[in-house]
Amino acid sequence: MSGRGLGQLSIATALVLLAGFGLVFFWVPMDAIEGFRQKIFYLHVPLAIVALCGFMAGGVEGFRHLRSNDRRHDANSYVFIHISVVFGVATLITGMIWAKASWGHYWVWDEPTLVSFLIVFLLYCTYYPFRYAIEDRDRQARYASVFAITAGAFVPLNFMAVRMAESLIHPRVFATSQGGLPGSMLFTFLVCLVGVALLWVTLVKLELLGKQTSGQVSKLRRALEAEGFGKSEPTGTVGRRIAPNLEAR
Amino acid sequence: MTPFGQAFAAIVAKDLRTELRTMRSLPAMVLFAVTTFVIFRFGLDRTALSGSLASGVIWTTLLFAAVLGINRIFLPEREEGGFDAFRLAPVDRPALFAAKAAVLFLYLAVLEVIVVPVFAVFFLQEWSGLAPMIVVLLLTNLGFAALGTLISSMAVNSRARDLLVPLLLLPLVVPLMIAATGATTHLLDAGGPSYDKFGTWLLVLGLYDGIFCLVGYAVFDFLLED
Numbered sequence: 001m002s003g004r005g006l007g008q009l010s011i012a013t014a015l016v017l018l019a020g021f022g023l024v025f026f027w028v029p030m031d032a033i034e035g036f037r038q039k040i041f042y043l044h045v046p047l048a049i050v051a052l053c054g055f056m057a058g059g060v061e062g063f064r065h066l067r068s069n070d071r072r073h074d075a076n077s078y079v080f081i082h083i084s085v086v087f088g089v090a091t092l093i094t095g096m097i098w099a100k101a102s103w104g105h106y107w108v109w110d111e112p113t114l115v116s117f118l119i120v121f122l123l124y125c126t127y128y129p130f131r132y133a134i135e136d137r138d139r140q141a142r143y144a145s146v147f148a149i150t151a152g153a154f155v156p157l158n159f160m161a162v163r164m165a166e167s168l169i170h171p172r173v174f175a176t177s178q179g180g181l182p183g184s185m186l187f188t189f190l191v192c193l194v195g196v197a198l199l200w201v202t203l204v205k206l207e208l209l210g211k212q213t214s215g216q217v218s219k220l221r222r223a224l225e226a227e228g229f230g231k232s233e234p235t236g237t238v239g240r241r242i243a244p245n246l247e248a249r
Numbered sequence: 250m251t252p253f254g255q256a257f258a259a260i261v262a263k264d265l266r267t268e269l270r271t272m273r274s275l276p277a278m279v280l281f282a283v284t285t286f287v288i289f290r291f292g293l294d295r296t297a298l299s300g301s302l303a304s305g306v307i308w309t310t311l312l313f314a315a316v317l318g319i320n321r322i323f324l325p326e327r328e329e330g331g332f333d334a335f336r337l338a339p340v341d342r343p344a345l346f347a348a349k350a351a352v353l354f355l356y357l358a359v360l361e362v363i364v365v366p367v368f369a370v371f372f373l374q375e376w377s378g379l380a381p382m383i384v385v386l387l388l389t390n391l392g393f394a395a396l397g398t399l400i401s402s403m404a405v406n407s408r409a410r411d412l413l414v415p416l417l418l419l420p421l422v423v424p425l426m427i428a429a430t431g432a433t434t435h436l437l438d439a440g441g442p443s444y445d446k447f448g449t450w451l452l453v454l455g456l457y458d459g460i461f462c463l464v465g466y467a468v469f470d471f472l473l474e475d
Contacts, residue, residue, distance in 0.1 A: 123420035133407035161424030
């Protein structure tokens with residue numbers, strides 16, 4: 001049952017995130033060049049990393065669904081991608097705020113990291129209409145898994161290809177040869193990264209629990225209808241949902 | 250010949266024969282590309298293009314013409330029961346993927362043989378970059394073929410088929426387009442071709458082709474199950 005431990009997990013998430021933001025605002029030194037506005041780095045970069053890892057994890061779950069034909073993996077894949085798209089929106093928004101403060105423009109087209117993230121984001125936005133366009137449940141799950149695998153393989157490739165068209169205003173804090181981040185910043189960053197990752201896991205679990213519950217509710221409702229109760233009322237089957245169905249079979 | 254090879258050859262021959270008799274895809278693709286050139290001629294209001302503008306025009310046009318072909322590559326299978334027949338036949342399923350990709354590759358090659366000279370006549374003053382461009386065209390065609398076959402087979406069984414192909418395909422081919430235009434830009438420079446970063450771009454194209462051929466080959470099985 002994916003609902004187990006959700007309470008503790010939420011508390012842990014809140015604590016780590018609070019600790020992370022405490023470090024960001026009261027402990028970590030100001031950036032020498034960027035000053036206060038650099039602090040959005042501790043939110044923006046973890047969001048982006050977690051979103052991209054979530055997309056790739058969605059691909060792995062899609063692969064496992066095809067291997068095992070187990071509906072739960074399809075549900076995982078769907079929820080991973082769904083929450084990662086939400087994190088992707090947050091990444092784009094925080095990134096645009098930072099870009100406006102730092103470079104003077106909300107969006108810079110010749111910057112590979114921005115463009116490649118946007119492409120990945122747009123690709124995953126088409127996941128929803130794609131799922132919606134397939135009627136048969138089994139086929140929908142299978143095709144969505146194929147999409148998740150293809151797109152998951154595409155994520156690293158896209159970053160590589162776009163980075164070849166190099167230009168370097170976007171900071172590459174981890175890859176630079178002259179040392180990158182000082183220790184205090186790295187520590188704060190890691191705390192924030194763990195916090196955001198925990199937030200992602202919490203949201204995924206919550207979403208899965210919601211899906212499970214609504215699956216059970218509709219199963220119970222159908223059982224009641226079969227007994228002859230409430231037949232006259234229109235039931236909850238109006239409109240199809242694209243989210244995978246988690247009813248126990 | 251192995252059973253795989255036999256199935257492959259049979260499907261390719263069947264598709265080419267159908268195309269020769271019905272002319273469903275290729276003429277439309279060619280006509281579309283040539284019309285697009287005319288539109289670019291007036292839209293940009295230039296009689297000569299070079300460098301990044303030239304490579305942008307040729308690749309955008311080829312991409313959208315390819316989408317037309319990709320949309321239709323599985324249509325006869327769906328409408329006239331080709332999928333059912335193939336599922337009944339005791340052959341490897343990836344043979345269908347390989348054959349369809351090969352057919353798409355051939356379509357694109359024919360399209361380019363006709364359309365690239367037209368482009369050169371319309372816009373180019375310096376033709377010497379066209380010979381090395383053949384390598385770029387071949388590698389990009391392979392990427393289009395692998396990815397297009399995969400996307401088309403995913404979209405053909407959905408309700409919004411014609412809508413989904415461009416929607417899914419365009420973001421996925423962005424890296425391919427970046428590499429192809431990057432390699433072509435300096436080939437079409439006004440003062441004759443130069444080979445700045447040419448090898449790197451070809452490497453990106455090759456890697457992209459390799460990965461999506463493998464992905465398509467591996468997952469295609471699951472798209473045919475019913």
